[in-house]
Amino acid sequence: TDPALIRNFCIIAHIDHGKSTLADRMLQITGVVDDRSMRAQYLDRMDIERERGITIKSQAVRLPWDGHVLNMIDTPGHVDFTYEVSRSLQACEGAILLVDAAQGIEAQTLANLYLAMNADLHIIPVLNKIDLPAAQPEKFAEELAGLIGCDPSDVLKVSGKTGVGVRELLDHVVQTVPAPIGVADSAARALIFDSVYDTYRGVVTYVRVVDGHLGKRERILMMSTNATHETLEIGVISPEPKVADLGLGVGEVGYLITGVKDVRQSRVGDTVTSAAKPAKDMLAGYEHPKPMVFSGLYPIDGDEYPELREALDKLQLNDAALVYEPETSAALGFGFRVGFLGLLHMEIVRERLEREFGLSLISTAPNVVYRVVMEDGKELTVTNPSEFPTGGKIAQVFEPVTKSTILAPAEFIGAIMEICQGRRGQLLGMDYLSEDRVEIRYTLPLGEIIFDFFDQLKSRTRGYASLDYEPAGEQEADLVKVDILLQGEAVDAFSAIVHKDKAYGYGVDMAKKLRELIPRQQFEVPIQAAIGARVIARENIRAIRKDVLAKCYGGDISRKRKLLEKQKEGKKRMKMVGRVEVPQEAFVAALSTD
Numbered sequence: 001t002d003p004a005l006i007r008n009f010c011i012i013a014h015i016d017h018g019k020s021t022l023a024d025r026m027l028q029i030t031g032v033v034d035d036r037s038m039r040a041q042y043l044d045r046m047d048i049e050r051e052r053g054i055t056i057k058s059q060a061v062r063l064p065w066d067g068h069v070l071n072m073i074d075t076p077g078h079v080d081f082t083y084e085v086s087r088s089l090q091a092c093e094g095a096i097l098l099v100d101a102a103q104g105i106e107a108q109t110l111a112n113l114y115l116a117m118n119a120d121l122h123i124i125p126v127l128n129k130i131d132l133p134a135a136q137p138e139k140f141a142e143e144l145a146g147l148i149g150c151d152p153s154d155v156l157k158v159s160g161k162t163g164v165g166v167r168e169l170l171d172h173v174v175q176t177v178p179a180p181i182g183v184a185d186s187a188a189r190a191l192i193f194d195s196v197y198d199t200y201r202g203v204v205t206y207v208r209v210v211d212g213h214l215g216k217r218e219r220i221l222m223m224s225t226n227a228t229h230e231t232l233e234i235g236v237i238s239p240e241p242k243v244a245d246l247g248l249g250v251g252e253v254g255y256l257i258t259g260v261k262d263v264r265q266s267r268v269g270d271t272v273t274s275a276a277k278p279a280k281d282m283l284a285g286y287e288h289p290k291p292m293v294f295s296g297l298y299p300i301d302g303d304e305y306p307e308l309r310e311a312l313d314k315l316q317l318n319d320a321a322l323v324y325e326p327e328t329s330a331a332l333g334f335g336f337r338v339g340f341l342g343l344l345h346m347e348i349v350r351e352r353l354e355r356e357f358g359l360s361l362i363s364t365a366p367n368v369v370y371r372v373v374m375e376d377g378k379e380l381t382v383t384n385p386s387e388f389p390t391g392g393k394i395a396q397v398f399e400p401v402t403k404s405t406i407l408a409p410a411e412f413i414g415a416i417m418e419i420c421q422g423r424r425g426q427l428l429g430m431d432y433l434s435e436d437r438v439e440i441r442y443t444l445p446l447g448e449i450i451f452d453f454f455d456q457l458k459s460r461t462r463g464y465a466s467l468d469y470e471p472a473g474e475q476e477a478d479l480v481k482v483d484i485l486l487q488g489e490a491v492d493a494f495s496a497i498v499h500k501d502k503a504y505g506y507g508v509d510m511a512k513k514l515r516e517l518i519p520r521q522q523f524e525v526p527i528q529a530a531i532g533a534r535v536i537a538r539e540n541i542r543a544i545r546k547d548v549l550a551k552c553y554g555g556d557i558s559r560k561r562k563l564l565e566k567q568k569e570g571k572k573r574m575k576m577v578g579r580v581e582v583p584q585e586a587f588v589a590a591l592s593t594d
C-alpha cells in the first residue's frame with residue numbers, strides 16, 4: 001500500500017467510556033464484519049478466547065475506508081501497562097481521545113492524553129454516548145476543548161451504541177491524521193508493539209513497519225537481543241488474520257510468526273530488522289519492563305509446588321513482564337517471590353493461576369522494592385521484607401514514589417487531602433477542570449498506594465474519584481522492618497517494611513489479629529511485634545489443658561480412634577512455627593488486607 005493512503009490511529013479513553021463499543025461500530029461500518037456476524041465487543045470477546053489460548057487477540061485491525069487503509073491499534077488501558085501503551089502509541093500518528101458525554105474527563109483520560117501528546121500524535125477529541133439522556137455534550141465539549149486547547153466546536157460528538165457520528169469520525173481520521181513517513185529503500189525497521197502467545201502457532205508478534213520492508217521466509221533480527229528468526233508467516237488482521245504475500249511495507253501494521261514459543265524472545269518495544277541487511281539504529285529507546293510490586297506466592301497444599309512452578313512458566317510465555325524466583329519461607333514452605341508491574345497485574349496473575357491452573361494459593365502482603373545503603377557504603381535491593389537488614393548498620397533507605405493524579409467533584413477535596421496526607425503525600429498542585437471538578441496532584445510513596453488506597457479513595461468519595469499514577473523516582477524515608485514473633489520465633493511471612501510512624505499500628509493490629517486466629521495450645525503462646533530487638537506490641541494466647549480423650553471415658557475404642565483420626569486430619573492443615581501449630585486459614589486471613 002502507498003503510505004500516503006495509510007492512517008494509523010488508536011482510541012484512548014478512561015475505562016468504560018466506550019472504546020470497545022465504538023470499535024465495534026467501526027468494524028461494522030467499514031464492512032470488515034458483516035451485520036450477521038456482528039456481536040457486542042467483537043474484539044473483547046477475542047480477548048477471552050486468547051486467555052483460554054484458543055485464538056489470538058486482534059490487537060490492530062485494518063479497516064478499508066474511502067480508498068484508504070485505516071489501522072486501528074488497540075492499547076491496554078491500565079496504568080500498570082503504561083509502558084506498553086506508550087509503545088502502541090508510537091505505532092500511530094493519531095489518537096481519538098474518547099470521553100463519555102455523561103461523565104466528562106477522568107484520571108485515565110488525562111494520563112492517556114499526556115502519553116499521546118508525548119508521542120506527538122494528532123489528537124481528535126470526541127464525546128461519546130451522546131444518545132444518553134444524561135449526556136451534557138455542550139458542557140463537556142467545553143471542558144475537553146479547554147484541556148487540549150481547541151475550540152469547543154472542534155469536538156466531535158458520537159454514539160458508539162447507535163452509530164451516530166461514526167462515519168464522520170472516520171472521515172475526520174482520513175482528513176486530519178498524518179500519513180506515515182518512512183524510507184522505503186533503507187534497511188527494514190519495525191516496532192514490536194505487542195506479542196501474544198498462541199497455543200497452536202507460538203508467539204504472534206504485532207509490528208508497525210517504520211522503514212523498509214519485511215517479507216515472508218526472511219531471516220529477521222531482534223535488535224535488543226540479537227536473536228535471529230525466520231518469518232514463517234506475515235500478514236494483517238482484518239479482523240481475522242490474513243496472510244500478506246507481499247509482506248509489509250512502510251507505515252503498514254500487521255503480525256508475524258516465527259515459531260518461537262516464548263514472548264520474551266519477541267519483546268514489546270524491540271525493533272525488528274533484516275538479518276541480511278540490518279539497520280544501524282534501533283527505534284526509540286527500548287526498556288525492559290521493570291517490576292514494581294513483589295509478593296510471595298505459596299501453594300496452600302505444599303504438594304502443589306511443582307504445579308505452581310509449571311503454571312508460572314506457562315504464564316511467562318505470554319507475559320514478558322512477569323518475573324519470579326523460588327523462595328522458601330519457614331512458615332509457608334516452598335514458593336516463589338513474584339514481581340509485578342503493579343497491583344492490577346498482580347491480581348490478574350493470581351486470578352489466572354487459580355482459575356486456569358486450578359491452584360489454591362497464599363500470597364504474602366505486597367511490597368515495593370527498597371534500596372538500602374549500609375554504613376560501609378554497600379547497597380542492597382530488597383524485594384522481600386525478610387531480606388531487610390537488621391541491626392544498626394543501615395545508613396539510608398530509599399523507597400519508590402509516584403506522581404499521582406486524582407480527579408473528583410470539588411466537594412471531596414477535603415476528604416482526598418486527608419487520605420493523601422495520612423499516607424505521607426505531598427501536594428504538588430490542584431486545578432479546576434470546571435466549576436465542580438478538580439484535578440489534585442500528589443507525590444505519594446508507591447508502598448502507600450499498594451495497600452487499600454484506591455478502595456479508601458472510592459469509599460470516601462462515594463465512587464466519584466478516579467486515580468492515576470506514574471513512577472517518579474525514589475525518596476529517602478524512615479522505614480523499619482516489623483517482625484511478628486510467636487513464642488519468640490519470627491514468622492517470616494508476616495514481616496513487613498513500614499514507615500516508622502506506622503510500625504506501632506501495624507504491630508498491634510497484627511498481634512491482635514493473630515490472637516483471634518490461632519487456636520489455644522497446650523502451653524501459653526506470646527505474640528510479639530518487634531523492630532529489631534525492641535518489642536513494640538504483645539498479646540498472649542492462653543494455654544489450654546484439654547485432653548481430648550478424657551471425654552471418652554469408658555471403653556468405646558472405636559470412638560476414641562475416630563477422634564484421633566480427626567485430630568490427625570486437622571494436623572495436616574497446620575503449619576508448625578517452632579512448637580506452635582498455626583492453622584493454614586490463619587495465614588490466609590492474617591495476610592488478607594480486609
Ligand code: GTP
Nearest residue numbers: 015016017018019020021077128129132159160161
Ligand atoms: P473497557 O474495555 O472496560 O475499558 O471499557 P470500554 O471503554 O471499552 O467501554 P465499553 O465499550 O465496554 O462500554 C462501557 C459501557 O458503556 C457498556 O455498558 C456500553 O454498552 C456502554 N456504551 C458504550 N458506548 C455507548 C454509547 O454510545 N451510548 C450508550 N448509551 N452506552 C454506551
